[in-house]
Amino acid sequence: MITLGIDIGSLTAKAVLYDGKQVMEKHLIPVGYNSKKAGVKLMEELLQKAGVDQTDIGKIVSTGYGRNSIDFAHKAVTEIICHGKGIHHQMPHIRTIIDIGGQDSKVIVLDKRGNVANFIMNDKCAAGTGRFLDVMARAMETEIHEFGLLSLQSENPSKISSVCTVFAESEIISLVAKGENREDITSGIHLSIARRIASMVKRLGMIPPVAMSGGVALNVGLVDALQKILDTKIETTPFSQYSGALGAALLAQEL
Template sequence: MITMGIDVGSITAKAALIKDGKLLSTKVIITGYNAKNAGETVFEKILTEAGLNPSQIRGIVATGYGRNSVTFAGKSITEITCHAAGANFLNPAVRSVIDIGGQDSKAIVLDEAGKVKDFAMNDKCAAGTGRFLEVMARALEVDINDFGSISLTADNPAKISSLCTVFAESEVISLIAKGEERRNIIAGIHESIGSRVAAMAGRLGLASPVMMTGGVAKNIGVVKALEVKTGKPIEVSEMAQLTGAIGAALMAMTL
């Protein structure tokens, strides 16, 4: 049996195929301005690359902020449930998940069976999300993919006091004008994110092991900042960005 999970986020759209309980194939594309088209495109691309046709897919579950635009899915399920399922698939020992995506962040505590026990999320403000980092990268004229490695070279992280994307950008521009080094500004941005997300996660009482999921997990600077702020080691799978899609594909097995 082959099932598919499609996770349409605000920045990227992801798809995963599960065959008989094992990960078969994955695909990531840029969402762009049309979530519906992104869902259809990632669906077509993963099937083509896997050499499959739609009739071979037993079930499809959509998740992510654009999940309701995936009209051909059999069901849509929240990111919280799907990231929990995906994290449990990647490492059954995981008891907490921190997911930082394009437009929100979540902390999830799992029970011994890998089911959601409790969660907290920030979906009212873009601060501390992928979009926030993109805005900061543009202000600093630095490739977002280099943010993590650059921040690790900082010797005196700058203080970013504002948690608002707009005001934080103004702070960054002011720091640039004062001659502050980019590496210290970037490290300060990561510390700000770490503090914000750790405070949210702390209300749940994170249990170890902790796994970080979502696209921001590729940023080693944010991961390190979170480890410091939470006081816990954080596991990052090479499939971190695809965790939601994997979880959705697993959920599709029950349709």
């Protein structure tokens, strides 16, 4: 059976088509202000890319913040379960997953069979989320994909003490004024968010091996900072951004 997993996040919408054995096609678009419209557009474009007709799809599962706005889905499941499922499928040995999303970050611990044993989400604040990185990249006038690479070049990371996104931004402006270099400030930013994530990981109790899921896993600077602070290897997959959608497509196979 062909199944479709749709992950409507706060910034991007992702979809994965799965044929029961492997991924047939994947697709990503920005969400914009209307998640319902985004869901329809996402599916249409994906089907066209894959050359599949909508009538060929057996079941659809939606996930992410906009999961309940996808009225053509057969079931809505939260991203916790979907990321767990998606990562377990790609890397069956993983026990702890760090997922940094647009408006929240989460740590998920899986049991030996790959089921979610426990999870924790960030408190009601944008610090430690993908949004924090976006704001900081803009403050540094850097493209988000270069942001991590820039941070790797630092030899002496700046100290960013504020945990608040808004205050950290003004802290950065004063560091720039003091003449600290971009690489060091950027590295400081990555260490600051990594420290916040690490405290969540510790709170839940990290069980290695650890993987990172979601779009922020593509940021090499953050993966590096987290590895340093948690003192453990963090695995990623090039498919990480689609892990939630993949998990949803896999869950649809079980419907």
